[in-house]
Amino acid sequence: MTLRLAGEAGQGVESGGAGFAQALSHGGLWLHTYTEYMSRIRGGLNFFQIRVSDHPLWSHTEGTNILVAFSPEAVRDYGPHIVPGGALLHDEGLKFDHDAVARRGTQLFPMPLTKIAQEVGGNKIMMNTAGLGALAGIIEYPFEFVADVIKKNFKRKGDAVVEGNLKVAAEGYRIAQERYAASFDWKVSPLDARPHRMLINGNQALSVGAIAAGCRFMSGYPMTPASSILEFMASHARKYDIVVKQTEDEIAAICMAIGAGNAGARAMTATSGGGFSLMVEALGLAGMAEVPVVIVEAQRPGPSTGMPTKTEQGDLLFALFASQGEFPRIVLAPGTQEECFHAAARAFNLAEKWQCPVIVMTDFYLTTSMRTLLPSEFPIEHVTIDRGELLTSEQLDRLAGPYLRYKDTPSGISPRALPGHPKAVHQACSDEHDEYGHFEDEDAANRLKMAGKRMRKFRNIVEDLRAPTIYGPERAEVTLMGWGSSYGAMREAVDLLNARGVRANMLHFVDLWPFPEAKAAPLIEAARQLVAVEGNQTGQFAHLVRAMTGRRADRLVLRWDGRPLSPEYILATLEEAKVHA
Amino acid sequence: MTLRLAGEAGQGVESGGAGFAQALSHGGLWLHTYTEYMSRIRGGLNFFQIRVSDHPLWSHTEGTNILVAFSPEAVRDYGPHIVPGGALLHDEGLKFDHDAVARRGTQLFPMPLTKIAQEVGGNKIMMNTAGLGALAGIIEYPFEFVADVIKKNFKRKGDAVVEGNLKVAAEGYRIAQERYAASFDWKVSPLDARPHRMLINGNQALSVGAIAAGCRFMSGYPMTPASSILEFMASHARKYDIVVKQTEDEIAAICMAIGAGNAGARAMTATSGGGFSLMVEALGLAGMAEVPVVIVEAQRPGPSTGMPTKTEQGDLLFALFASQGEFPRIVLAPGTQEECFHAAARAFNLAEKWQCPVIVMTDFYLTTSMRTLLPSEFPIEHVTIDRGELLTSEQLDRLAGPYLRYKDTPSGISPRALPGHPKAVHQACSDEHDEYGHFEDEDAANRLKMAGKRMRKFRNIVEDLRAPTIYGPERAEVTLMGWGSSYGAMREAVDLLNARGVRANMLHFVDLWPFPEAKAAPLIEAARQLVAVEGNQTGQFAHLVRAMTGRRADRLVLRWDGRPLSPEYILATLEEAKVHA
């Protein structure tokens, strides 16, 4: 069942929704949240929706069982998403076309929210607390869970605020339950088993992964939907000993991270497409000078400024080939919140082991959607820290010959020394260079040696990368193939298809580049009907797969209207294709 | 036959070589010149070589018949390139390992160049004129042609300089002919037919094309090997009414061009990979806002600063996918100097017709290599100027409804109005927008409409693009496939192969993106053995062809040591592959 809160920016849709989600999570329920907001600070129309279940969820789904609307626009735009038999909860004073809503078979649950807020709480702004109380009353979710969250979240605002909100919520609960609970079919009860669960979104998970991996430096420039990583790191800087720097632009952001990474601090930057565009030149510097650096590219719909607060997976081929010339880079695209954590942690290891930039691709949907997860999915204390061939001070003390920063080795990896050791005075260089790192931008033989070394490294990286995840039955009629945030929608689509008797499975890629050809090609070959599922207009991953394996996707399920793929969207598109075929 | 002048930067290798080439061209001969220089201003080692023939040439070839060496390094590095029976011409005072040279069977032609310069000309710096005179003497090319060029090129330095150089050249000629002409087998004689020929390199040809097409605005930031376009345009600005602006960086360069292009001036910028990296964000702006702009990307070896004065074709996939999101762009890669002219001229038409950025890709080799060409190859006055659907003032006067800057049309092209007409007050926008150009970065339906419009435009562009050129017999055992500057080397390789009895032909692509699939796929399918020939390390065009057509190249002939592909290199690599196969 899906609950949606919607209203203007500034009406507390997001914070209220997040609080309500907490209350449900504390009841042992499994959640997936999904939010959409406008590129403005006040007004407009935002929503926050919670899908809740007694088993783990992977995605949002289309359709709302109950909509809590704080503005007429919310009713107008989201009323039609209410499922048959569903309900619209609203302030009794809200002006909208009641008939239109009723005609769709939606139940109307007017409530004196403003009145409660004013009379019980003494302040109109508690209206949204009244709404949440009412929502809990209608679905008959025990009030204590809501109360606990109110106590926790309003604590720093003082006892009076806590008290006021508690009373308002209770009153909302009482009235709504009394009036409407009986006529609303969907109920949510706390489960018996209520282990501690984390309710976490992609950006938070990624930040936690970075901290777990020992990220010591982050530079960034605000850009939706990446900014919250910078903000998370800034708010944790003191506690976890991280230098966090907002820079003058994205060029400086990646440059500072490169400087820090080269000097020995695990370093990261995070941005979205427009900012990544500005990082492209320095990305190549990291490739050439072999500097470990982690770059998070949180996609949003382009081109250019595009749709700043919507979602898309439109930057894949750009990320793969960005910057002049050819150099090793690694591209990962986690599909879920827990994968965000793991991908971030792996990214730092891969960056240091292979001494190259690692790009972690997410998107608005994944970065802002929360899921409930067991704490065991975040084994922070057990994260491996592998700095690769990093020479210790003792090893350097014993060094016999001169130190070669870019030593030509069979693996392509040149053992690294951090700046500061007397035996390892060395140079890093953006021009073609010799093994010492000195300029050698003329000699053909040296070029072949050094470019050969870098390419060897690139080819070897693939051994560290993972095959796509397979989900579903082994022999299937239909194989969905995707990357990044579409994991959840694909997975639930696979379940739905199988439930409907269509034998379907899926291949999901987190590790994209270097393309894990040896591991992936047989799986792709084996697909009977290969369907590429992507949040973009041209099928970029399908392009990549064809280029790498020769296999053309039989069908494309693409979405590029700024909205995330959902199980229903995938199914409907497949249906449509059949019809048109 | 190939003549090579080599010495330190500052010794006049380039200017002297260019002058000598002129003298040969005036004799009706066909030339191809090729130059290599170091990323430094004085010293080091540069060469300028001239391949000369009585029939048109397409490429340089490996091997030198006579080397004029002005420095010991020149002998050391380039002596080994002298073909058997060839000669080394040098100042008698030059210190080098004579025996080593002689052991390779090279003839030594010492000459008192410094002495002649000092005693006859009164200035040591004329030594290089003495060398050129001597060179002419050895190949017995009539002195008058050399004399004419000296008169022309030194004219602005005054009569005394002209006189001095003439005398020095004559003396060099006399002595060298006397001493060595008899023992040197290769001779160059002026042809009977000596029509006016142009001796022009890729950047010059491209600039001429831009001027011919009515380019009115150029902004740029210096970067080898693109700078000479900016410089050419600056030196022609006054005469051809062009505003030429060196900017603070490449971001400003493309931005100014976008501003000018949007306001109605045909506008261009030119850069190399590193600068193009900085242009990536604004490239997407041009795509989204539908602004015509021409961007020249003169490639050099990357990654990063790489090898600034060497050549490579390493930026193909980068150029195709640069910038976040998906939008129409056109990518052209001329293969020859005359194609540079035509591609530039077409680029402006395509940019205005399709209202999108057009990227013209060249590389160091093509931009700096000169060829002799008939003036008829540069039909400047017959260039078509097609501004596409640009509404005239009169059309706008008659406009009935409101003007829609981003009107959704069947072709995807929205008729354009330049800023300034009272009926066409409108907005261009980098956010997703409605047909008026106003922000509409939320609505899904509008997104589908506008992104759909842009993609439709992209799909239609292909009709304006050209199939690859075919050269060689129709049914061939081997098909070489390439793009951009490798044209000449491939073409001569095809000739050599056929001469050796291997039935070979070639497919050369100028129009790369949108990939002319319908036109190219049948030709690619038809290839029996498909060999991708590219100046890069990974076979980027082969990747593209496989992604677009499914066809995998059977072999790759790649070069990435900073040197251009040559017919011999192609043949040798094919041979090698056979051996290893």
Place this chain on the structure above:
Amino acid sequence: MLDLKLYNNPVKVTWCPGCGDYGILNAVKSALAQLEIYPHEVLFFSGIGCGSKLPDYVNAIAFTTIHGRALPIAMGAKLANHDLHVICITGDGDGYGIGGNHFLNILRRNPDVVHIAENNMVYGLTKGQYAPTSQRGFVTSTTPEGSIEIAFNPLTTAINGGATFVARGFSGDPKHLAKLIMAAIQHKGYALVDVLQPCVIYNKINTYDYYRERVYKLEEAGHDPADRSAAMQRAQEWGDRIPIGIVYQATGEPTYEDQVAALRAGPLAKRRLAPLGPEQAEALRREFF
């Protein structure tokens, strides 16, 4: 004076209630109306940010570009068609932060471009990070312990860098601001109007009240904008008293456009575009004979 309604379009304004950008919008429209500049005679450029939405709310020719790049795009447009008035609208992050280098360089070039910077000393649209103009100690989501950087001073930077017109307005006084914008438009050359613009959501320090208590008008304080060193002094004032008005103005400096040979025959965009004649074509070819 033209009818103000001429500049209205049907686009809904999305700024927060009380935002300082409203005052700027009104002042811009009023300046255009008073100077009788028609919508099709003025070209607006903006970057990305709350303030950069302004051109979307004016009926005039406009180009909403990318974050930080309005100035060079505007410069290109001005060089392509110098008959049009060109007005750039940038935020402080946009115009002085990411766009800082373009700001430095337009100062040196003096094109006849008006630059209105909505200086709210914070990043509004991205939800409240510190900006280059944020005062030291300013606490935001990315500076939880307060900014430790010296605030960027647009006025001194502009004067020092070669600007020929530098003014500061306050969006709480749109009438006065409109006068400044009129003067900026009438000035021949680059004209900066930095506007103290309260962000009612993310800047709780530099509020309307903060400014109302502090601003004073230079024209009432006997300041002579032609006096460069006095201007530098005034430009440095901050704290108890904050000057608004024309801080600096140099007259008689040539604009960039004035100095470009190719522009003497009129705007590039208005020239007929046709192939070169046979003689010009031949001359070009002959360069390579």
Place this chain on the structure above:
Amino acid sequence: MLDLKLYNNPVKVTWCPGCGDYGILNAVKSALAQLEIYPHEVLFFSGIGCGSKLPDYVNAIAFTTIHGRALPIAMGAKLANHDLHVICITGDGDGYGIGGNHFLNILRRNPDVVHIAENNMVYGLTKGQYAPTSQRGFVTSTTPEGSIEIAFNPLTTAINGGATFVARGFSGDPKHLAKLIMAAIQHKGYALVDVLQPCVIYNKINTYDYYRERVYKLEEAGHDPADRSAAMQRAQEWGDRIPIGIVYQATGEPTYEDQVAALRAGPLAKRRLAPLGPEQAEALRREFF
């Protein structure tokens, strides 16, 4: 004083004979030797350009980066390991042109970084285009009719922007220059040493002779570097008399590193990197309960 030979490496210098960069190279080595800073204790950064090759010619830790970006990369390195001396070498195009915004911003941040700018007022490595510091009227391949822009003044910009140490040297006087570089290294905070550097190939105006006739030493002229307004005055002098020496120095300002909580326990690069302990891990997870 250490042996100067300590800083030699086998790389062949590729500058033109007579280039002003030689003097700078010598001064840099001499300053390091006199301050007894060992090669492994100093980290050089440079961009791309003739001058940016300098670190390749010194035996020291170095990172030759990309055109215009040495400053932010150096800042990142300094924050990662503030035990190391950090010296940035940029050209004028590199440091003030394409890198202009990073220049503006490092001024506001005051990290303990030395910035030596080889100011030849031209683009050397790309063969002679005009630079932001080129004087008005300067004729080059891209300004055939002379530059029509106001020259960028690095000294006034630095002082105005918040730099705590601003000096100008002349590469024709490497001894004096070495002293300035020593002072810059010893200064706590960002220190700019702008160097008048003749490019003997592409700048036929600002030559050794040009400077020899004009330069005078501030320390001999009774200038007090602590006096900000005097410094601004001196920084504006150009023409017949050109000052060299320390133009401005503010002492006692905290460096950026001083103000960052995470750096109090020592350089980041020297901390042990290990997974968080179970308690810290649990605390982090609990934030999401």
